[in-house]
Amino acid sequence: MKVLVGVKFNTRTIAILGMLIALNVVISIFFHIPIPMTHGYINLCDAGIFIAALIFGWRGVVIVGGASGLLLDLLLGYPQYMFFSLLVHGLEGGIAGYLGASK
Numbered sequence: 001m002k003v004l005v006g007v008k009f010n011t012r013t014i015a016i017l018g019m020l021i022a023l024n025v026v027i028s029i030f031f032h033i034p035i036p037m038t039h040g041y042i043n044l045c046d047a048g049i050f051i052a053a054l055i056f057g058w059r060g061v062v063i064v065g066g067a068s069g070l071l072l073d074l075l076l077g078y079p080q081y082m083f084f085s086l087l088v089h090g091l092e093g094g095i096a097g098y099l100g101a102s103k
Helices: 011-030 047-078 079-101
Strands: 033-035 040-042
Touching: 011 047, 033 079
Parallel strands: none
Antiparallel strands: 033 040
């Protein structure tokens, strides 16, 4: 199954990525701190993105970071930021995965 250009993910990898997305969203929902002045919040989404970056490299963590950011904003009641979070957390994961995978 080709998800990205030239990248093949098998069923096991897709299942693990889905579980990492779900785990990241649940932990971030449980540990989020609203900030009234900025209409935003602080959460642990970045910790899950960096852990996934060390495990999968940049290709897998782009999916984990983008989907986690999008779902988190949607479920916490900030839908106006969900597409911005998709891009920002996806890029964050891509950069972290690229830097973590390069040795």
